[in-house]
Amino acid sequence: MSSRRDFLTNTLAVLAGSSFLTSGARGATLVKGQPVPAGAEMTIRQAIDRIVADIPGAPFAETVDTVKSGNPEQPLKGIVTTMFATDEVITGTIRQGANFIIAHEPTFYNHADETDWLVGDKVYDYKKALLESHGIVVWRFHDYWHSFRPDGILMGVLTAMGWDKYYNAGAPEIVTVPEITLGEIVAMAKKAMGIDKMKMIGDLSAKCQRIVVLPGASGGRRQISVLRKYQPDLLICGELNEWETSEYVRDARYQGQKVSLLVLGHAVSEEPGMEALVPWLNARLPGVPVKHIASGDAFSWV
Ligand SMILES: [Zn+2]
Structure with a gap:
């Protein structure tokens, strides 16, 4: 794990017993295996660190599980889990008052979410603007969730x-x-x-x-x-x-x-696994609203 987490853990150890650790203190504890205290304000980055702390061998040097959009240093308001951060799922997230989407698959139509080739594309520009104008953070949770045991x-x-x-x-x-x-x-x-x-x-x-x-x-x-x-x-x-x-x-x-x-079908076969992430997150991030929005199958059958 990053030295940042060690810093936080050490800092919190120093602060233990002080008034800084009362409910609502900024900077949640990130001790492996321990839930973040309910009501603790945390940033999206801290939530990511807490999630990754329970994945064997994490963090990975090589992974597609990176932040795809938004500033993760902002306070976490609520989480939406999904297969694909579609325009519709993003809109649903905004309606929920949440600001953090955990998606299993890419946001920008290719495995590594490379976007240089999409600049100026109307479909890409719309989605990017939708995310940015509402301060929505998208993080991919693919390699890590498959690496949890059991997968x-x-x-x-x-x-x-x-x-x-x-x-x-x-x-x-x-x-x-x-x-x-x-x-x-x-x-x-x-x-x-x-x-x-x-x-x-x-x-x-x-x-x-x-x-x-x-x-x-x-x-x-x-x-x-x-x-x-x-x-x-x-x-x-x-x-x-x-x-x-x-x-x-x-x-x-x-x-x-x-x-x-x-x-x-790809999306429907993995959707239950992203829905199962909700109770998994509840146990680790108590007090944080977490909801699954199914992106569903893009196809209909004729
Ligand atoms: Zn998968």
């Missing part, structure tokens, strides 16, 4: 499906569930995650027990490697490249393998 995003989707009890820390990608048909899993997933339609390879009557769950877009090589490793009945993923994993599954089935595939 916060994975546990979100497993809990939504009622499969969290089957989580195995030794093989987190796969759950073994009581026998269930693919059709029943489709119905459960639609209900649990509010999904309208999803892509599938397989037969609805296929019986499944060993299920690999990879929310988000982990990439063809990773998806196929996990299929090779576990030989599951079913792979559930968020997003794939249509020229990679789905073609592998098609050939595997032609060759007699029983593997099925469900593609939930």
Whole structure:
């Protein structure tokens, strides 16, 4: 952690017992594992430091989890968690009176949120102005949440499906569930995650027990490697490249393998994990209003 946190911790240690540490003192304690006292005024930067303090191995030297917009030194008024800081989510945040968006995915349409290539673009300029005129801070929480143990995003989707009890820390990608048909899993997933339609390879009557769950877009090589490793009945993923994993599954089935595939959609597959972040934050930042605003699926089905 930064020397800044050490400075704060040391400073607070020196101040311990003094009137500076009464409720409402500026500068919340950032001791690892300890919640920030309720009612303590803190900056958004201090909230970020408190969150990161509970992530194993953090802070990371290389990460996309950086502040994308706004000044984090301002006092924290409230937090909104979401998958994507869309214009609509930003507007909802402003209505809530919150000033800190924790988003899982990029804000500016590319993995590293590089913006030099977007300067002068109307869509980008609108969003930038919307954020800046209301002093909204956007921070990405992707690498850190996936690095928490158990992975916060994975546990979100497993809990939504009622499969969290089957989580195995030794093989987190796969759950073994009581026998269930693919059709029943489709119905459960639609209900649990509010999904309208999803892509599938397989037969609805296929019986499944060993299920690999990879929310988000982990990439063809990773998806196929996990299929090779576990030989599951079913792979559930968020997003794939249509020229990679789905073609592998098609050939595997032609060759007699029983593997099925469900593609939930990227946003809907990880949304439960960002919603699950709300109680996680409540435990660490008591007194801070935290709300989840679902960015939802950009697509409709015709
Ligand atoms: Zn993710």
